[in-house]
Amino acid sequence: GHLSMQNGLWIRKEGSTSQIVVPNDDSLRRDILSRIHEDPLAGHPGCTRTAELVRRSFWWPRLAKDAENFVQTCDLCQRNKAMSGKGHGLLQPLPVPEAPWESVSMDFVVALPKTEGGYDAVLVMVDRLTKMVHVAPTMSSCTAEQTARLFFDNVVRLHGVPKNVVSDRGGQFVSKFWEALCKLVGMRVNLSTAYHPQSDGQTERTNRTLGDMLRNFAGRTPSVWDTYLTAAEFAINNAVNRSTGQSPFFLNYGY
Numbered sequence: 415g416h417l418s419m420q421n422g423l424w425i426r427k428e429g430s431t432s433q434i435v436v437p438n439d440d441s442l443r444r445d446i447l448s449r450i451h452e453d454p455l456a457g458h459p460g461c462t463r464t465a466e467l468v469r470r471s472f473w474w475p476r477l478a479k480d481a482e483n484f485v486q487t488c489d490l491c492q493r494n495k496a497m498s499g500k501g502h503g504l505l506q507p508l509p510v511p512e513a514p515w516e517s518v519s520m521d522f523v524v525a526l527p528k529t530e531g532g533y534d535a536v537l538v539m540v541d542r543l544t545k546m547v548h549v550a551p552t553m554s555s556c557t558a559e560q561t562a563r564l565f566f567d568n569v570v571r572l573h574g575v576p577k578n579v580v581s582d583r584g585g586q587f588v589s590k591f592w593e594a595l596c597k598l599v600g601m602r603v604n605l606s607t608a609y610h611p612q613s614d615g616q617t618e619r620t621n622r623t624l625g626d627m628l629r630n631f632a633g634r635t636p637s638v639w640d641t642y643l644t645a646a647e648f649a650i651n652n653a654v655n656r657s658t659g660q661s662p663f664f665l666n667y668g669y
Contacts, residue, residue, distance in 0.1 A: 415473075426473045433473035446472055447484040457627035457649035461485045466654045490630055496595060508580060511543040514666055515573035518542065519580040520565065521617035524554045536643065537564050538624065540617050541573070542580065545655040546662035547620055548572075549647050551640045558587050562594035575599055593666045623650060 417435070424435035436443055442626065449455060451464045461572070465481035474480075485491055511517040513624035523536040533551040540547050548568040552560070569576070581588050596602065624646055631642035651662040657663060 428473075431470065433469065433471060436472050436474040438474075443474060443480055444484065447481060451484060451488065452482075453650050454631075455645055455652070457646055458488065458491050459485075459649065459653055463653045491626075508542070511577075514544045514546070515541050516571070516577045517580060518569060518578075519617045520561075520578045520583075521557070521581065521621060521664065522552075522554075522583075523621050524627075527637060529637050529640045531640060533640050536624065537568075538617050538620055539565060539569050540620050540655070541662070541666075544662050544665035545620075545658055546666050547624075547647055547650045549624065549643050551643055558590035559594040562591050563600060563647060565591070565595060566598045569596070570599060575601065591665040620650065640647065 415426040415433075418425050418427070426433045426435050436446065441521050446468060447464065450467050451458060456464075456467060461478075461482040464485055465478045468477060468481060508517075519540045519542055523538060524534070525621075526534050528534045529551070533550070534551060535552050535554045535556065537550045537556070538547065538581050539549070549665045550564045550568050552564060556564075565579075566622070579588065580594065581591075627646040627649060628639040628642055631645060647668065654661050663669070
């Protein structure tokens with residue numbers, strides 16, 4: 415990148431990004447990593463995401479390595495590291511959607527500590543193309559009709575009705591959900607492209623990230639996880655996604 419001196423600071427210009435060059439000072443670099451990794455709207459991200467967030471404003475040699483060391487020694491991250499689930503065998507690959515919010519995968523995170531509002535689950539809705547996420551607190555007993563209302567309020571309100579919904583819930587649940595959603599938007603039911611009764615693994619990965627973030631945010635009072643859902647959603651959408659190489663915000667809004 416191109417270097418220039420501004421107000422006593424070296425600035426590195428890389429494309430449209432301007433980064434402050436951080437001097438060779440371990441405590442200063444650690445302080446920057448700490449502020450960004452522990453920011454309430456970052457949610458203690460992993461090594462790659464932490465490095466990417468730092469690079470938006472700062473640069474120094476071996477930044478990625480320093481970020482990796484920092485995250486691996488973060489006490490909270492190590493305590494809250496979720497156990498990765500076992501794989502589910504081979505899935506039939508789903509076609510890649512052609513437009514944002516054309517195909518949405520939907521899943522529940524269940525068995526969470528009950529909150530004051532009575533919530534013990536989260537409905538997770540992911541745009542399969544841009545990987546943008548919307549989340550809504552709910553209950554494990556959530557019916558297909560209640561799920562349709564949450565989907566209407568969180569996805570349809572902002573992005574319109576998708577062409578299809580991917581879910582590993584039973585076919586009966588999803589067809590009831592689709593019927594209720596069509597009723598809400600005044601659309602005729604067309605089940606031919608309504609759902610694929612499988613997960614593409616996307617929501618599963620998002621669920622793990624979300625679970626880690628909520629544990630990090632809520633800390634020693636896990637029953638208040640619902641108060642951190644908005645911050646967790648922002649953190650996921652603001653971070654670069656490994657499979658697209660861009661943040662969901664950028665792919666949806668261009669910035």
